[in-house]
Amino acid sequence: MSMPTRRNLIAGSAAIATGALIGAPAAASTRSKPTVVLVHGAFADASGWNDVARILLHDGYRVLAPPNPLRSVSGDSAYLASILATLPGPLVLVGHSYGGMVITNAALGNPNVKALVYVAAFAPDSGETLQQLQLKYPGTKLGEAALDFRQHPGGVDGYVKPEVFREVFAGDLPRSTTDLMAATQRPGDTTTLGEPSGPPAWRTVPSFYLVARDDNLIPAAAQRFMASRARAHTVEVRASHVAMISQPRVTAELIRKAAR
Template sequence: MRGGERDQHRDGMSTTRRTLIAGSAALATGALIGSPAAAAPGSKPQPKPTVVLVHGAFADASGWTDVARLLQHDGYRVLAPANPLRGVPGDTDYIASFLATVPGPIVLVGHSYGGFVITNAATGNPNITALVYVAAFAPDAGDTVQGLQLKYPGSKLGEAALDFRPHPGGVDGYVKPEVFREVFAGDLPRSATDLMAATQRPGDLSTLGTPSGAPAWASIPSYFLIARDDQLIPAAAQRFMAARANGHSVEVRASHVAMISQPRATADLIRKAAR
């Protein structure tokens, strides 16, 4: 082979080799971009959100015990702050300030009047990914607790069911012990409801007539656990609020304290909201 032919042959082999290498690199790059399996080792799993549980009136955070236990077993961080029950503005500010200290995504859950509070406290907090209402009030702007409670017939929490006790800043309402089980927790043993009645935390009467602000559920996905046997917030009112919020809802045979009598159903709905 002459010298010129050898040079042409080498140049041809070099060109072919460069083409093959470039093609192999392109295929490898394409495989890395297009294949989730190839990208997976470098990605981090998304952290589970923190679940914040807010109780309502005539109760305290211990009502969430079984729900919290189930969620913690599944690896969720759970926080259940004390709702002050001193009035809508103060309760809202307190829970909002608590939420501001929680890093990362949050699923915010409210029971009864706690739903009224979370609807207002979640506003403006970008970490809150879902709202969960458990036999709870989900007000629109201008709604009141009393207005929603009496919107449909069936509530047994009237003036005759309450004891009123003045305090330096106003008047507290307590559910009378003799009707506590019927109004609040008809599907729990009387031994349990007698203790709940004795240790109940009262709500200031100002909470009944204070109008709500703009609802957080207008911009945050919402989930509703509707208690069919609720004697405090009629099931019809719960369905109305869920439909108005375009929320995902499930129904259970439960009294007003659905999180106590149906903890698994409650935890299941919270998990769904967390996903």
């Protein structure tokens, strides 16, 4: 079996096993389009990208939305980097929330990564932590009182309490939707809050940023700071923390700009 075939099998198997969305461009004229890799953050899963993925697949992009383990910055980044290593270039990485921290680290040193897109996401510099960036400016409603902590064999998981989930996470979505999101949320290990980030890929890779003005988790001021520091092409939209769900067309358009 040749190496390209082996890579395709590995990537395809991973997508099927995890429920990731993956599509191959049908027309020969679209084969030069980059693969778009969509990375979710904590308290969520890859389904948050569904509407964005549908738009991109319709436009002829190959799309992959792998699971983010949410166990540690270094471990999650290494896991994503291992997936990226199976994909031929070019690649556009898109991160939401904590997923931004993961793509910042996972993309480093991969020449196939041509652009980074941050959607209401953390874009850390070397040595920075999630907690530092979240509290850099006032306005976050994701404090300790908003979280439930549950021990597991390797540490402690944090969940957003159901009664505050909509206000903190997704205030522009219907309550019936956010109730379901709260019930099915994937927790993040609390070690991710204080683990320092490594050297950022955004120093060498072109970056794009979607600022969610009504975000109650990462204050818009913090998003603007990170976007400016990364010299990112920036778009602002009236949206909650889950801008990719409430504003999928705006999100997809920014990804298309990055892909071009």
